[in-house]
Structures are given as structure tokens and as C-alpha cells.
Amino acid sequence: MPVTLQQIAEAAGVSRGTVDRALKNRGRVNAEVAERIRKIAKEMGYQPSRAGRALAMAKKNVKIAVILQSVQTPFMNLVLEGVLAAKQEVESLGGSVEVFPVKGVDAQSVMEIMDKLYEEQYSGIALVPSEDSVLKNKIRQFAEEYEIPIVTLNSDVEDTKRLCYVGQNGIQSGRTAAGLMGEIIGEKGQVVVISGHISNPSLNNRARGFQSEIMDEFPEIELIHTRYSYDDDWVAGKIVEELIEQYPNLSGIYITGPAVKGICEALEKLGKGKSIKVIGNDFLSENKKWMEKGVINFLIGQDAYVQGYEPVMILFRLFLDHKEPKEEYQYTEIVIKTKYNM
Template sequence: MPVTLEEIARAAGVSRGTVDRALHDRGRIRPEVAAEIKKLALEMGYQPSRAGKALAMSGKKIKIGVILQYMETPFMMQTLKGVQEGKQEVESLGGIVQICEIEKVRPDKVIKLMEDMRRQGFQGIALTPSENPELKKVISKYCKEYGIPIVMMNADLEDTGRLCFVGQDNYQSGRTAAGLMGEITGGKGQVGVITGEVSNPGLKARRNGFTEELQKCYPHIQVAAVCYSHDEEEEAARATEQLLVQYPQLTGIYVTGHGVSGVCRVLKKAGKDGKIRMIANDFLEENKKWLKEGTINFLIGQDARTQGYEPVMILFRLLFDQIKPEKELLHTEIAIKTRYNI
């Protein structure tokens, strides 16, 4: 027998109305509650009865494209799972979702894929952007001239005319890291920042939020250096080794993105784990291991599933139901974990 909304409500400990709002994305409901209900419904085998809409939709030929950069990083692999969930839902209704994966930063390839999608009649595109003047121009042209809505995910380019952004408030995440660093270092000392690709706007926002908040609230903490790992573990390890040599009094390290294990291995080998305070991002299994061991003091997490799933569904709702997103900035939660609550 098919799973009912009442059964899902009982399993989730909420009302039937809450389940209905969560599964159909209507009404006011906290994003984390909606995500848990959708996950539970999927596990229980719930199949939405939208045959009428699926039949009507087949005539609309809705086609959504997704372009993901930085696919060598574990976090983007988590985001991909959310995209695939959205693809499965849209395609169950007769639509088409095409996912294109790109390793590293390749704005030229993003532009080519966008043009391919436009020529093939795709009506909406979700993508992870990078700081590139030509890519910005192309995105603006698609939004303003071609009328193809673009949803940014994971990182944002605000001045492009994009429909909306889904992801963490990266600047605020950096400020959060600065506040934590200020507390665990006693508000003084030298800290290093290890970040990824120069052209990643999300990591740039975190770095800026971190350094500006330290300048404002913790003037006795000096940012000794900002190092770029280009999202490579070994590059992050080498950057850490250089920091330890150049700044023997280093008191803290903030890692804005990928490369955490490389940093932790060097600190452990040098006998500095637990002595040099460390803050990193994303609740990856490897990162959680270092957190439990005490090499990392705090992990700042973001909702990878939502960042992948919601852009697909936002475009679907816009193209099928003409429902625009409620806000331009759809920020996911900034979560903090320690070894005691992981």
C-alpha cells in the first residue's frame, strides 16, 4: 500500500498539515524541518500523486540545466546528491534535468555548457560560479537578454541579474570563525588563513568576513598570512609547513574550505595539534575525525543537500507553476560543531 501523509506525520512527530506543507513547498515551515520530513518521506517510499500535473507538464517540455564546478572537493560531492534528488523528482513529473560536472575552476567550460544548454532549449540553469569577468557578462546576458533564469548555488555573484542564491552566507560564516578564533586564543596572537581557489567567490567572502571581523573586534590578533591551497590537500599541507617556519609563534589557523586533512597532518607531525587553535569548514567524515581527536577546535557546517536540491526545485516551480522564490538570498544555516556535539 502507498505511504500516506498521516503515516509520515506520525513517524515525524508532526501534524499532517506540516507534512503537506513540507512535501509541497508551501506555507511557512523551517527549512531544517522541511528537509527532515522530505528525507523521512523518501526513506518510507512516499510517492507524490501528481499524475495530472506530470501529464500537463509533458507538453511544456521543461528542461533545467545544472553546472557544478569544484567537483574534486568532497563538499561538492555532497551537494551533487541534493542535485540528483531534485533531478529525480523533476524527471518523475516528465521534466528533464541535465547535470554537468567540472573539476577545478573552468569559467570557459561553464560558458560553453551554458551556450549548449541555450541552443538545446533549456529554460533555466543552476550553477556554481567563479569570479571571472567574462562569465559575469554571459550570466547577465542570459538573465536580461535571453530571459533564462540563473540560480547561484554554493557561492554568489550578486551583480549579474541572477534570480537568487541558495547557500550559506559566506561572509557571515567568516565572521563566525573570527569570533570563535577570538575566544579560543584569548583575543591575541598570530593566525594564518588557508583558502582554496582565488576565484571562488564563496571562499573569498569567508576570508573577508574573517579578517574584517578580527580587525574590528580583535585588534590584537594579527592575520600573519593568507595562503592559497587551490583545493589541494598537499598544497594545504605545504602552506602549513611554511606558516610554521615563518611564524613560530603562530596561535591559530582558519581553513576556509578544502585541504583540512593536509593541514591537520602537518600540525600533528609537528606536535602542534591542540596547541595551535584551528577552525575549519564542512561536516565531512574526515573533518569530523580530526575534530574528535582535538586537532580541530571548531567545524562550521553548511547544508549541502539543500544547496543542491533547492536550486533545481526553485527553477522547476518557476517554470511550471510561475512561482518565484520568496527571497533573493536563501541562506542555509551556519552550524557549529565541537568534539562534544559532533
Template sequence: MGVTIRQIAEAAGVSRGTVDRALNNRGRIRPEVAERIRAIADEMGYKPNQLGRALSMSRNNIKIGVILQGAETPFMKEVLKGIQEACAEVDNLGGTVLVHKIEHQNAEDVILAMEKMRMEEVRGIAMVPLDEERVKREIDRFVEEFRIPVVTFTSDVEDTKRLCFVGQNGVQCGRAAAGLMGELTGGKGKVAVISGYSTNTSLSSRVVGFCEEIARKYPGIEIIGPEYCFEENGRAREITEGIFKEVPDLDGIYLTSHGEEGVCEAIAGAGKAGQVKMVANDFMGRNYELMREGFIHFLIGQDARIQGYEPVMILFRLLFNGEAPERAKIFTEIYIRNEYTIPEGRH
């Protein structure tokens, strides 16, 4: 019997994922660690049989489905790049990845996409879910009745039988935003919270983390909202304009989702650029430009590529190698930038 990745991981004292990245030259890994893992694999006589696996996959017609909600937002377009990278890897080994894009976030569309993929005989589904009972029931039904494992990404529904989640720790992101806002406002004043969808747990957990940390550390801050813009700039502008009418002495805005341009248009229209402190998310779209113009004071980023790439590869390893994920929640790193840390040449 050949040497397995698990055996190499135990010998090297690292995770199976680290071994996989070292042997396949993908993902971030320190060069000295990768070199040591490859040396251990050679000593143990590890011989990857990719051709054999590819032939086996081809015979079994193994398919993986991906359901991407909010597909037209700047963040999800970056996530899609990671999905496409994983698609190419799976395709090289004889497998197939079917991607279904949903423009907005809609429970009925998600359920229809899941059923369509079941009819296409997918063996696993990676999906952006919604925190709605009928979606959660459908996830459990797919896992229990159809034996189709489900991996959630960017947004989670942990009270289901999903295999695991890949994405940002939303509560921790919200806490980070609270710390930044507290420093920007001196720990006092009125701060509005604008989010995308209440049913998107990635966004709702940011709201929870923000509100909890503000209450704990900055009791002098009064929170307005949250209001929901459905990640549309037009709706975000209308909400912000309405908040200014109700709260003319607003000190800050925490935006958890896409809708930055709309919020900034309202700030400009009210003549409050630079006065109203704004914390937003993700290093894409026009966010760097809006930061340079003084509208956004801090951006909190995440690894969009990994959130698209890793869910597909988790299912790949499970279905093709019998390798289960190491954890139920695989969190990506949280990054923070201001106008002084914008990468050169980025707009």
C-alpha cells in the same frame, strides 16, 4: 480558477515556500504548522493538478541545467545528493534535469557548460559561478539575450542579473569563525587564513567576515595571509608547512575550504597538534576524525542538501508554475560543532 499556493500562504500567514513544503511533504517544517496549512488548503478547495502539469511539461520538453564546480570535494558531493533528489521530483512530473560536473573551478569550463546547455535547450540554469568578469557577463547574456533565468548556489555573484542565490551567508560564517578563534587564542597571537579560490565568493566572503571581525573585536590578533590551496590537500599541506617556516610561533589557522587533511598533516609534521588552534568548515570527509584527534577545534557547518535541492526546485516553480522566488538571497542555517557535539556513530 483554482486556488493557488499564494492564496493559501496569505490565508495561513506563511510564505509560499512553507506552503509548498507542507503540501508536498518535503523540507523541514513543524508538524503543527504543516497540519494547519493542509487544513486551510482543504477548506479553500485546493486541488493540485500534478498530472496536468506533467503532461504540459512533457509537451513543452522543459529542461533545467545544473553546473556543479568543485564536484569532487566532499562538500559538493553532499550538495549533489540534494540535486539528485530534486532531479527525481522533476522527472516524476515529466521534466528533465541535466547535470554537468566540473572537477575544479575554471571559468572556461563554466562558459562551455553554459553554452552546451543552451544548445540542449534548457529553460533555466542553476550553477556554482566564479567571480570573474567573463562568467558574470555570460550570466547576464543568458538572462537578457536568451531569456534563460540563472540561480546561483553555494557561491554568488550578486552584481549580475541572476534570479537569486541559495547558500550560506559567507560573511556571517567568517564572523562566527573569528569569534571562535578569538576565544581559542585569548584574543592575541598570529593566525593564518587559508582559503580555496579567490574567485569563489562563498570562500572569499568568509575571509572578509573573518578579517573584519578580528579587526573589530580582537585587535591583538595578527592575520597571516590569506593563502589559496585550490581545495587540494597536497597544496594545503605545502602552504601550511611554508607558513610554519615563516611564522614558527603561529597560534591558529582558519581554513575556509576543503584541504583539512593537508593542513592537519603539516600540523602533525611540525609537532603542533593541539597547540595550533584550528577552525574549519563542514561536517564531512575526515573532519570529525580530525577533530577527535585534536587537530580541529571547531567546525562550522551548513546545509549542503538544501543548497543542491532548492535551486533546482526554485527553477521548477518558476518555469512550471510561474512562481518567482521570495528573496534574492536564500541563506541556509549555520551550525557550529566541537568534539563534544559530534553525532554518535559519525567518523
């Protein structure tokens, strides 16, 4: 049976009202007595009523914001599903969650939203960051000066005092892709990374992990300078055309992010759909289609739903139960798929 306030009061030799004030930090209780009451409550396994705490959250007007960059991409639509599930759960328990979409990678828009959230006294923020020194300073200001906790998702900016990160370990994902690439092209040849936005930390980490593993484990493979599509299929297609013209013996392409359609269509058009090996990311319908056609050899997945759901719930648990996240880096699982196990 759950421990009651009356049981704690009897164990501490004080009134029930004194226990209630001590556990809720309402003052008018001697500091030593309050500490003794809290210690007894902990030893007895006391857990406050979740319904009561939810009511308290509603009275405190706890508000959580979620800022999603590149919201137009299919992957972020999956992340949004997780966010909306968390929103429904949080709002059923007295809190509120609002989503602020940002098209593309736009640090200025993110900072403008953050300023608005500060003015409107939001309690915590979950956001997709980007590589921008001013945005990093803004996150640091919110965490240190304003004491507004921030959880990063999908991409991370480590030196900002953010509370924690939920998403893929980009370096390990890139290393995984490099290992696969080395095996399927025979440990020699020419490979290139085609990435998305140059300011996307997650994609940059994938590229770094891929490049470092290729250099360390497959020294006979030549790394061609990374190209950036900025998540645009037309740009990605033109990049492929130029690469094949410049490097007719190109062996492999590692796609760190979106614009898969543009890359694969160009390869097919140029008759290279089977001869150039391709590794991509995420189990999206477009990506699966090209894997089934044999143009993509491997897809490396991450859990989009968790990346949306868990940051909101981490903040909610912080406000509701005063629970800090268990780990600073909450990495989602790296999963490898081929057309045979998709």
C-alpha cells in the same frame, strides 16, 4: 473541495471553454473578459491540476541544467545528493534535469557548457559560479537577453541578474569563525586564513568576514596574509610548513574550504596539532576525524543537501506554478560543532 472550471464559468457568466482558454492564455478571449475570469478564479481559490500541469510541462520539454564546479570535492558530492533527489522529483512530474560536472574551478568550461545549453534550448540553469568577469557577463546575458533564469548555489555573483542564490552567508560564516578564534586563542596572537581557489566567491566571503571581524573585535590579533591551497592537500601541507617556519608563534588557522587533510597532517607532523587552534568548515568525514583527534577545534557547517535540492526545485516551481522565489538570498543555517556535539 477544489474549485472547478464549470464553477468559475457559472460565476463569470461564460462557457467552460472560455474559462479554460483564459486561464491557459490560449487566446481567442477578449482581454477584459480574460482578466475578469482570472480575477474570479483567484478569488474562488482555484488551483489547476498538478497532474495536468505536469503533462503540460512534458509537452513543453522543460529542461533544467545543473553545473557543479569543484565536483571532485567531498562537499560537492553531498550537494550532488540533493541535486539527484530533486532530479527524481522533477522527472516524475514531466520535467527533466541534467547534471554537468566541472572538475576544479574552471570558468571557461562553465561558459562552454552554458553555450551548449543555450543551443539545446534548456529552460533554466542552476550553477556554482566563480569570480570571473567574463562568466558574470555570460550569466547576465542569459538572464537578460536569452531570458533563461539562473539560480546560483554554494557561491554567489550578485551583480549578474541571476534569479536568486541558495547557500551559506559566507561573510557571516567568516565572522562566526573569527568570534570563535578570538575566544580560544585569548584575543591576541597571530592567525592566518588558508583558503582554496582564489576565484571561489564563497571562500573569499568567508575570508573577508573573518578578517573584518578580527580587525573590529580583536585588534590585538595579528592577521597574516591569506594563503591559497587551490584545494590541494600537498600544497596545503607545504603552506603550513612554511608558515610555522616563518611564524613560530602562530596561534590559529582558519580553513575556509577543502585541503583539511594536508593542513592537519602537517600540523601533527610538526608537533603543533594541539598548540595551534584550527577552525574549519563542513561536517565531512575527513574533517570529523581531525576534530575527534583534537587537531580541529571547531567546524562550521552549512546544508549541502539543500544547496543541491532547492535550486532545481526553485526553477521547477517557476515553470510549473509560475512561482517566483520568495527571497533573493536563501541562506542555509550556520551550525557550529565541536567533538563533543558532533
